[in-house]
Amino acid sequence: QVQLVESGGGVVQAGGSLRLSCAASGVTLSSSVVGWYRQAPGKQREWLASIYTGGSTNYADFVKGRFTISMDNVKNTAYLQMNGLKPEDTAVYYCKFHIFGVDTWGQGTQVFVSS
Helix, strand or coil: CCEEEEECCEEEECCCCEEEEEEEECCCHHHCEEEEEEECCCCCCEEEEEECCCCCEEECHHHCCCEEEEEECCCCEEEEEECCCCHHHCEEEEEEEEECCEEEECCCEEEEEEC
């Protein structure tokens, strides 16, 4: 059974940083693509970044230069380093693993950025 567990969210002041983690069990994250998404209250879930087999990455334009996705293959954990946080980054953050047309989501971790 594939399971993803996010952690690392919390309350941070504007300009601060957080590192989110996505720990996996039942699957090897490096075998396919992992993505980070977020959903703010009243808004649709939006894609932030992805990391692919081999380590290549891709980012949404609005997070380029501020967020960095990475993976520790030994720990089977993906990360999202978020710097220069803004109040509009407040949301629930999710990781997703995609393989053979199947998506598995974590439960999400809340990030609140105060002004």
